Amino acid sequence: MFHWLERNPFFFAVGVFLVVAYAGVVTILPDFMESARPVVGTKPYSVLELAGRQIYIKDSCNACHSQLVRPFKSETDRYGMYSLSGEYAYDRPFLWGSKRTGPDLMRVGNYRTTDWHEYHMLNPKSVVPGSIMPAYKHMFKNNADIDTAYAEAYTVKTVFNVPYDKPDMPKLGTFDEAKKDAFEAAAVIVADMKSTEVKEAFKRGEIKEIVALVAYLNSLK
Amino acid sequence: MQEKNALNYDYSVAKCFTYATILFGIIGMLIGVVIAYQMAFPQLNYLAGEYGTYSRLRPLHTSGVIFGFLLSGIFATWYYVGQRVLKVSMAESKFLMVVGKLHFWIYMITILTAVVTLFMGISTSKEYAELEWPLDIAVVVLWVLWGISIFGLVGIRREKTLYISMWYYIATFLGVAMLYLFNNMEVPTYFVSGYGKWYHSVSMYAGTNDAMVQWWYGHNAVAFVFTVPIIAMIYYFLPKESGQPVFSYKLSLLSFWGLMFVYLWAGGHHLLFSTVPDWVQTMGSIFSVILILPSWGSAINMLLTMKGQWGQLKENPLVKFMVLASTFYMLSTLEGPIQAIKSVNALAHFTDWIPGHVHDGTLGWVGFMTMAALFHMAPRMYKRELYSKKLMESQFWVQTTGIVMYFSSMWIAGITQGMMWRATDQYGNLAYSFIDTVTVLIPYYALRATGGLLYLVGFFMFTYNMYKTMTASKAIASEPQNASPMAA
Numbered sequence: 001m002f003h004w005l006e007r008n009p010f011f012f013a014v015g016v017f018l019v020v021a022y023a024g025v026v027t028i029l030p031d032f033m034e035s036a037r038p039v040v041g042t043k044p045y046s047v048l049e050l051a052g053r054q055i056y057i058k059d060s061c062n063a064c065h066s067q068l069v070r071p072f073k074s075e076t077d078r079y080g081m082y083s084l085s086g087e088y089a090y091d092r093p094f095l096w097g098s099k100r101t102g103p104d105l106m107r108v109g110n111y112r113t114t115d116w117h118e119y120h121m122l123n124p125k126s127v128v129p130g131s132i133m134p135a136y137k138h139m140f141k142n143n144a145d146i147d148t149a150y151a152e153a154y155t156v157k158t159v160f161n162v163p164y165d166k167p168d169m170p171k172l173g174t175f176d177e178a179k180k181d182a183f184e185a186a187a188v189i190v191a192d193m194k195s196t197e198v199k200e201a202f203k204r205g206e207i208k209e210i211v212a213l214v215a216y217l218n219s220l221k
Numbered sequence: 222m223q224e225k226n227a228l229n230y231d232y233s234v235a236k237c238f239t240y241a242t243i244l245f246g247i248i249g250m251l252i253g254v255v256i257a258y259q260m261a262f263p264q265l266n267y268l269a270g271e272y273g274t275y276s277r278l279r280p281l282h283t284s285g286v287i288f289g290f291l292l293s294g295i296f297a298t299w300y301y302v303g304q305r306v307l308k309v310s311m312a313e314s315k316f317l318m319v320v321g322k323l324h325f326w327i328y329m330i331t332i333l334t335a336v337v338t339l340f341m342g343i344s345t346s347k348e349y350a351e352l353e354w355p356l357d358i359a360v361v362v363l364w365v366l367w368g369i370s371i372f373g374l375v376g377i378r379r380e381k382t383l384y385i386s387m388w389y390y391i392a393t394f395l396g397v398a399m400l401y402l403f404n405n406m407e408v409p410t411y412f413v414s415g416y417g418k419w420y421h422s423v424s425m426y427a428g429t430n431d432a433m434v435q436w437w438y439g440h441n442a443v444a445f446v447f448t449v450p451i452i453a454m455i456y457y458f459l460p461k462e463s464g465q466p467v468f469s470y471k472l473s474l475l476s477f478w479g480l481m482f483v484y485l486w487a488g489g490h491h492l493l494f495s496t497v498p499d500w501v502q503t504m505g506s507i508f509s510v511i512l513i514l515p516s517w518g519s520a521i522n523m524l525l526t527m528k529g530q531w532g533q534l535k536e537n538p539l540v541k542f543m544v545l546a547s548t549f550y551m552l553s554t555l556e557g558p559i560q561a562i563k564s565v566n567a568l569a570h571f572t573d574w575i576p577g578h579v580h581d582g583t584l585g586w587v588g589f590m591t592m593a594a595l596f597h598m599a600p601r602m603y604k605r606e607l608y609s610k611k612l613m614e615s616q617f618w619v620q621t622t623g624i625v626m627y628f629s630s631m632w633i634a635g636i637t638q639g640m641m642w643r644a645t646d647q648y649g650n651l652a653y654s655f656i657d658t659v660t661v662l663i664p665y666y667a668l669r670a671t672g673g674l675l676y677l678v679g680f681f682m683f684t685y686n687m688y689k690t691m692t693a694s695k696a697i698a699s700e701p702q703n704a705s706p707m708a709a
Contacts, residue, residue: 006383009391013391016395016481017399019482020392020399020484021399023485024403024437027501028433031498035430035497036430054421057345058343059277061276063279063280066571068496070494072494075642078642078655084496085428085429085496085497087496088427088429088496089427090427090428091427092423092424092426092427092428092431093346093426094427094431099571099572099573099576100571100572102659103655129656134275135267138270138271147416147417149417150414151411151417151421154410154416155410155414175416
């Protein structure tokens with residue numbers, strides 16, 4: 001049979017494809033619906049948090065930080081409750097990471113605060129002596145992209161039925177409403193920050209990247 | 222044999238991809254060395270403002286070496302090997318020549334755009350699939366062009382039986398096509414909502430499912446880019462360079478179909494103790510161990526091809542490169558399954574042992590084999606002998622030293638880190654804060670970066686040797702049968 005296949009490229013290619021493809025079907029499909037179900041209480045991200053999440057991705061925080069607490073005592077002692085599948089139901093993409101050069105951030109919102117993050121992103125060594133993390137000063141200069149964050153929220157609501165605007169769920173509304181809400185949420189964070197640069201920019205109607213990023217990090221619980 | 226001599230193979234596309242391999246090799250490995258030193262000396266993060274931080278550069282390094290260096294290496298060898306094992310010249314078909322050149326130029330534009338966009342931070346965050354949807358479409362186009370080239374050449378072949386290398390090239394094409402398509406399923410947000418950046422998209426899968434699809438892709442990108450096409454290369458270049466027939470046809474059959482059957486299952490080992498279903502994790506673990514069989518099958522087949530001919534290692538540095546490549550392949554396909562055992566993975570996952578494992582495969586197996594292949598092709602493409610055997614010998618030892626420094630430091634770093642994360646004091650409390658487990662690794666990071674630097678230096682030696690071979694080496698009258706001619 002193999003000799004025959006080696007002289008018939010079409011059937012050879014079909015054979016290879018079938019042998020290669022079946023494993024994906026068998027492993028991914030059976031639990032697909034089950035794995036997509038949210039845990040009770042899990043809510044989709046607000047627009048400001050989503051904007052922060054996009055910055056987390058833009059600067060590849062996930063290259064060094066995981067968001068997956070494994071069910072070991074040493075991990076639950078360090079980071080909190082181990083991760084449940086349904087907690088990730090609104091994570092598109094998932095941000096588990098594959099390397100912990102820095103600590104896990106799955107529940108960082110439980111034990112770090114806005115001002116801690118502000119100091120840390122300006123100069124990591126100021127709060128964690130010995131840290132090898134780079135400073136991210138540019139996040140205090142660049143503006144967060146609220147438009148694209150809204151676009152993403154609207155898209156997942158429309159295409160994947162993510163429950164925005166449902167009872168007990170975050171409000172999305174129209175673009176203008178969402179933008180107003182994002183500014184209200186940002187005001188709370190800006191008030192907790194020290195940077196005059198960020199505060200003045202906010203008065204001018206700009207939300208800096210750091211504000212959105214902190215909103216996202218604070219939401220990780 | 223007469224037939225082969227009668228044919229005038231056309232290497233214009235192979236040459237283009239050879240230059241691309243060298244160019245992207247330098248870029249990708251240079252960035253790799255920079256980010257490795259950044260981990261030891263964080264001040265190096267501020268050389269280029271926002272664009273020079275470790276986190277911005279890391280996807281550039283991975284994409285640069287995988288899709289820049291290695292993919293062009295694969296294409297270069299394909300445009301060389303394909304014609305020869307199918308006994309047909311590309312010059313015989315105008316259509317295939319056009320397809321080949323188009324393939325090259327679309328590839329170059331795509332990768333160069335990818336470099337720029339990754340610097341800008343435009344990323345989907347998925348490892349080895351960071352490119353946003355417009356570039357994904359470009360990748361699909363260039364992949365289809367490569368497919369046309371493969372099956373076009375197969376269509377007009379004179380040699381009716383497909384040689385082993387052909388099986389692996391075809392498998393590379395099909396495997397990557399399937400994986401890339403399904404992992405990059407995403408919805409462009411601008412076209413749904415009318416707001417925001419036009420190139421932004423959101424993944425079709427969420428959370429645990431997204432992780433499953435990503436590591437089904439991520440693991441098998443390793444399979445179908447780092448393994449399958451490299452085996453295609455070694456099955457052609459080692460027998461050709463050494464003049465020895467492949468040791469066993471049956472072993473090559475078993476290894477090929479075994480690898481195809483088993484590899485796709487093993488992705489689950491990236492997700493052990495995560496929230497994916499337990500049975501998927503267990504299957505991932507088990508199949509990873511089974512994967513030793515087909516992997517070692519190929520490697521042993523190659524080593525036994527040299528049976529009774531080990532003297533060639535002394536005379537011919539190219540054979541030495543290839544034999545060491547298969548040896549590193551064996552090492553890394555033993556190490557992988559060990560890390561996939563659940564109890565070992567509990568320690569190793571998230572630590573530096575993982576990049577250590579990746580690099581003994583990529584530097585030792587993939588890098589050595591690709592460079593050896595290009596060395597073998599050069600005298601035949603440029604009709605000149607290789608410029609310097611001595612330089613090749615030094616390159617071999619410089620790079621081998623680099624690899625050993627790399628993986629040994631990362632083994633120690635990874636296991637140290639894993640042990641410290643879980644260490645407890647006499648009352649059962651965690652013994653170390655996280656930062657203790659970081660600072661302790663800095664000497665190992667410095668050692669690793671220096672190992673990487675040695676490898677990069679070796680790559681510059683390779684580049685210089687290739688450049689001199691193309692431009693200044695002694696011309697040869699007829700094509701060498703086996704061992705590549707080289708000046709001392």
